Amino acid sequence: xxxxxxxxxxxxxxxxxxxxxxxxxxxxxxxxxxxxxxxxxxxxxxxxxxxxxxxxxxxxxxxxxxxxxxxxxxxxxxxxxxxxxxxxxxxxxxxxxxxxxxxxxxxxxxxxxxxxxxxxxxxxxxxxxxxxxxxxxxxxxxxxxxxxxxxxxxxxxxxxxxxxxxxxxxxxxxxxxxxxxxxxxxxxxxxxxxxxxxxxxxxxxxxxxxxxxxxxxxxxxxxxxxxxxxxxxxxxxxxxxxxxxxxxxxxxxxxxxxxxxxxxxxxxxxxxxxxxxxxxxxxxxxxxxxxxxxxxxxxxxxxxxxxxxxxxxxxxxxxxxxxxxxxxxxxxxxxxxxxxxxxxxxxxxxxxxxxxxxxxxxxxxxxxxxxxxxxxxxxxxxxxxxxxxxxxxxxxxxxxxxxxxxxxxxxxxxxxxxxxxxxxxxxxxxxxxxxxxxxxxxxxxxxxxxxxxxxxxx
Amino acid sequence: xxxxxxxxxxxxxxxxxxxxxxxxxxxxxxxxxxxxxxxxxxxxxxxxxxxxxxxxxxxxxxxxxxxxxxxxxxxxxxxxxxxxxxxxxxxxxxxxxxxxxxxxxxxxxxxxxxxxxxxxxxxxxxxxxxxxxxxxxxxxxxxxxxxxxxxxxxxxxxxxxxxxxxxxxxxxxxxxxxxxxxxxxxxxxxxxxxxxxxxxxxxxxxxxxxxxxxxxxxxxxxxxxxxxxxxxxxxxxxxxxxxxxxxxxxxxxxxxxxxxxxxxxxxxxxxxxxxxxxxxxxxxxxxxxxxxxxxxxxxxxxxxxxxxxxxxxxxxxxxxxxxxxxxxxxxxxxxxxxxxxxxxxxxxxxxxxxxxxxxxxxxxxxxxxxxxxxxxxxxxxxxxxxxxxxxxxxxxxxxxxxxxxxxxxxxxxxxxxxxxxxxxxxxxxxxxxxxxxxxxxxxxxxxxxxxxxxxxxx
Numbered sequence: 001x002x003x004x005x006x007x008x009x010x011x012x013x014x015x016x017x018x019x020x021x022x023x024x025x026x027x028x029x030x031x032x033x034x035x036x037x038x039x040x041x042x043x044x045x046x047x048x049x050x051x052x053x054x055x056x057x058x059x060x061x062x063x064x065x066x067x068x069x070x071x072x073x074x075x076x077x078x079x080x081x082x083x084x085x086x087x088x089x090x091x092x093x094x095x096x097x098x099x100x101x102x103x104x105x106x107x108x109x110x111x112x113x114x115x116x117x118x119x120x121x122x123x124x125x126x127x128x129x130x131x132x133x134x135x136x137x138x139x140x141x142x143x144x145x146x147x148x149x150x151x152x153x154x155x156x157x158x159x160x161x162x163x164x165x166x167x168x169x170x171x172x173x174x175x176x177x178x179x180x181x182x183x184x185x186x187x188x189x190x191x192x193x194x195x196x197x198x199x200x201x202x203x204x205x206x207x208x209x210x211x212x213x214x215x216x217x218x219x220x221x222x223x224x225x226x227x228x229x230x231x232x233x234x235x236x237x238x239x240x241x242x243x244x245x246x247x248x249x250x251x252x253x254x255x256x257x258x259x260x261x262x263x264x265x266x267x268x269x270x271x272x273x274x275x276x277x278x279x280x281x282x283x284x285x286x287x288x289x290x291x292x293x294x295x296x297x298x299x300x301x302x303x304x305x306x307x308x309x310x311x312x313x314x315x316x317x318x319x320x321x322x323x324x325x326x327x328x329x330x331x332x333x334x335x336x337x338x339x340x341x342x343x344x345x346x347x348x349x350x351x352x353x354x355x356x357x358x359x360x361x362x363x364x365x366x367x368x369x370x371x372x373x374x375x376x377x378x379x380x381x382x383x384x385x386x387x388x389x390x391x392x393x394x395x396x397x398x399x400x401x402x403x404x405x406x407x408x409x410x411x412x413x414x415x416x417x418x419x420x421x422x423x424x425x426x427x428x429x430x431x432x433x434x435x436x437x438x439x440x441x442x443x444x445x446x447x448x449x450x451x452x453x454x455x456x457x458x
Numbered sequence: 459x460x461x462x463x464x465x466x467x468x469x470x471x472x473x474x475x476x477x478x479x480x481x482x483x484x485x486x487x488x489x490x491x492x493x494x495x496x497x498x499x500x501x502x503x504x505x506x507x508x509x510x511x512x513x514x515x516x517x518x519x520x521x522x523x524x525x526x527x528x529x530x531x532x533x534x535x536x537x538x539x540x541x542x543x544x545x546x547x548x549x550x551x552x553x554x555x556x557x558x559x560x561x562x563x564x565x566x567x568x569x570x571x572x573x574x575x576x577x578x579x580x581x582x583x584x585x586x587x588x589x590x591x592x593x594x595x596x597x598x599x600x601x602x603x604x605x606x607x608x609x610x611x612x613x614x615x616x617x618x619x620x621x622x623x624x625x626x627x628x629x630x631x632x633x634x635x636x637x638x639x640x641x642x643x644x645x646x647x648x649x650x651x652x653x654x655x656x657x658x659x660x661x662x663x664x665x666x667x668x669x670x671x672x673x674x675x676x677x678x679x680x681x682x683x684x685x686x687x688x689x690x691x692x693x694x695x696x697x698x699x700x701x702x703x704x705x706x707x708x709x710x711x712x713x714x715x716x717x718x719x720x721x722x723x724x725x726x727x728x729x730x731x732x733x734x735x736x737x738x739x740x741x742x743x744x745x746x747x748x749x750x751x752x753x754x755x756x757x758x759x760x761x762x763x764x765x766x767x768x769x770x771x772x773x774x775x776x777x778x779x780x781x782x783x784x785x786x787x788x789x790x791x792x793x794x795x796x797x798x799x800x801x802x803x804x805x806x807x808x809x810x811x812x813x814x815x816x817x818x819x820x821x822x823x824x825x826x827x828x829x830x831x832x833x834x835x836x837x838x839x840x841x842x843x844x845x846x847x848x849x850x851x852x853x854x855x856x857x858x859x860x861x862x863x864x865x866x867x868x869x870x871x872x873x874x875x876x877x878x879x880x881x882x883x884x885x886x887x888x889x890x891x892x893x894x895x896x897x898x899x900x901x902x903x904x905x906x907x908x909x910x911x912x913x914x915x916x
Contacts, residue, residue: 025528025634031537033626033754037604037614040533042627045635048529064839067846070483071506075498076648076665077600079489096606105606144600144616146495146664148554148563148654156495158602158616168491169500176483177503178849190534190648196606206604207534296491381522388525391636 012334014272024403039198039205046404049355051326058211061236062186069184070177074165077156085295086164095135107196108135140193158192166214167288170300181313186213200273202323209322216313225316226283233318241350242332246270260287269328279320286312347405351451357384359401363413365390373412376437383441470792472730482861497656497663504862507813509784516669519694520644527642528635532623535614543753544622551595558589565654566593598651616650624672625746628758639771644671658731660781667780674771683774684741691776699808700790704728718745727786737778744770805863809909815842817859821871823848831870834895841899
């Protein structure tokens with residue numbers, strides 16, 4: 001994050017987002033009936049649908065747009081040697097400090113934001129009463145034991161990233177998927193980090209879903225592909241509706257770079273808490289393949305049949321978080337406005353991301369409207385994700401659909417019985433047009449297909 | 459599993475399935491370059507696509523066919539009280555026996571299949587040299603610690619099932635998704651069990667993906683809905699091509715029933731190792747909601763506005779494994795036959811499950827065929843999942859597509875340049891028909907839509 005003065009005035013607070021997500025069943029605090037378990041969330045109906053759409057768009061960008069990329073889904077609990085080779089056992093740590101007085105534990109690099117446990121003050125960083133230890137390194141991997149014995153031989157870890165599962169399958173993909181550089185291996189899956197400092201809703205949690213792709217290239221082509229993927233990934237977010245004013249690409253300084261990376265740029269988004277990392281695009285060089293070669297004894301290289309020479313490919317890695325991306329899409333889509341003297345909250349989600357594409361609503365629950373609306377609904381949902389809703393006033397039902405981001409509302413009213421037309425309401429412009437009910441499903445399917453390359457305007 | 463004499467002669471061995479899955483990049487043993495980690499698998503490209511299709515069909519059956527079912531995705535690491543209430547901390551155990559001589563540990567109920575570590579013999583169950591302890595209960599949940607301290611207060615578990623994440627969100631769904639019984643909550647996600655006896659490829663592994671739905675109903679309707687879901691779930695498998703001769707519904711005897719269940723039936727499939735559980739459909743009664751009410755103090759009940767009475771719904775649970783279902787689909791689809799004196803291996807997967815729907819192949823890599831094939835490929839893949847392949851002889855490429863289960867092959871040959879036609883090859887019948895290349899994408903999309911309710915014949 002960069003200093004506060006560089007942030008624009010936030011248009012929505014995180015509290016407002018959290019409230020909407022709970023109210024509309026996107027995201028609930030986990031284990032809430034037991035008082036919760038810090039920074040852990042369960043996704044409700046619309047949350048599952050929205051995140052599934054985010055993941056589907058990522059797969060589309062990776063697989064449909066790139067024949068040279070293949071999919072992978074590796075295990076969460078891998079051989080512990082994997083994490084030795086990757087450097088996670090040795091180096092994936094946070095420095096922690098204990099207080100002998102208040103018994104609390106703090107991150108040494110965040111001490112200034114922390115409060116003493118015995119005498120919490122309004123002045124974080126005030127630890128005058130504290131008796132602090134030296135900082136000690138604390139590994140962020142969750143540890144467990146495989147098998148019935150709990151000893152050092154049975155220790156295993158929950159993966160802290162999906163990337164290593166890709167590197168250890170490099171040879172399988174070369175051999176069985178017949179790929180040659182440049183080629184990519186893409187994976188979506190959960191990772192786990194025993195973070196001390198979680199927070200900002202689903203921005204930083206202990207379990208989270210990653211979308212990572214490792215792109216293996218001839219060494220001299222690495223800088224070119226690094227540029228390529230930075231551009232591609234920025235475009236993915238803007239194509240799906242994120243305003244470019246809320247996005248930026250920030251290159252890591254030499255002091256920030258991970259041990260494996262020669263160059264990394266972060267795509268940052270202007271979240272309510274300020275500019276924060278949305279996705280990292282790293283040039284990992286040949287670090288990982290060489291490490292796994294050293295630790296496993298398996299040669300991880302590509303033999304080029306043209307030059308008759310073997311080489312270790314370099315790796316470009318776009319690494320995104322599905323939850324974090326989803327949060328950015330919600331924040332960017334969140335809007336309020338006054339309509340006829342009433343405040344309206346609306347999620348202006350890209351139609352491809354919206355959990356529900358169309359709502360079919362009878363104006364009132366009588367005069368045959370529900371039956372006609374149901375028939376239209378059955379037609380519409382055979383083409384696009386749709387909902388039928390007849391409960392409560394039409395205004396209340398519109399507001400509900402606005403808040404879950406449904407782009408189109410189809411209303412059946414008195415006139416429908418007479419001339420077979422319905423109104424089609426546009427979520428963003430609030431424009432309502434009358435259309436024949438017949439063919440409206442195809443009309444919406446076409447609009448959805450059309451929406452693909454028409455991002456929101458800034 | 460039932461005794462061997464009741465099984466039909468297996469048509470395919472598990473070894474053949476494992477070999478195909480590796481050869482064609484469906485499934486690899488995990489961490490293989492480090493010698494593997496027992497019974498853990500990584501899914502390669504076609505494995506990811508196939509399992510994604512299985513999951514998509516499950517979501518379709520749950521959500522698209524049932525407006526009253528909503529989706530959920532709960533956390534893997536939940537509040538430890540969840541597992542106290544569910545009975546997992548107390549009762550989710552296997553009885554283990556140690557040998558003081560050979561230092562091995564055995565499952566007491568599988569002692570007859572195990573070999574002594576000091577004197578492995580060809581006669582399992584021969585433990586004459588062993589000095590065995592009494593059986594002790596061993597909990598199957600993976601344990602870890604949240605936060606930097608490893609003490610009893612920080613103990614947490616990886617969920618052994620997704621179901622409990624649903625029960626603890628019962629109130630959220632009632633309140634925010636405005637549902638009333640009968641309604642369902644469906645979830646797909648990974649679960650983890652520290653199994654001592656794993657095996658049979660992806661049939662029983664320590665991490666696996668579950669597809670579980672909890673259906674909340676008025677108590678007196680529970681038997682009716684239990685019947686309903688047994689039928690629905692059987693039909694799901696046969697609709698997706700599993701031969702009904704390989705499927706059966708088996709009711710648990712009173713001695714088999716779980717503590718929470720008043721009635722359970724398993725859908726069993728005739729795997730190469732014999733009849734084994736594919737999916738369980740349990741009547742869980744009100745056990746779980748009552749337990750969580752007791753342990754959390756939160757009333758988990760439904761207030762019926764018509765009768766003005768509150769009641770605790772009963773629960774019907776169809777619980778399937780995505781990996782296990784995928785294995786059944788592969789086994790059932792696996793076939794070999796002799797074609798023109800050569801053995802052909804083919805996966806007769808239902809077109810909706812097939813990872814690739816159509817392969818576009820130039821007969822040879824010259825005379826403009828690759829260019830024409832590419833143009834057709836671009837058209838086809840805009841409608842259905844497709845692959846382009848120009849490497850090697852046409853026979854070899856067909857065999858490759860047969861083994862990954864691609865239902866349709868489009869071949870561009872010399873005649874294509876003359877009259878714009880291609881051949882369309884059917885994976886199952888091997889019939890080849892000539893068709894205009896124009897419109898072939900739409901033709902296949904229509905065939906795919908049509909394939910929906912046309913299961914394979916027995």
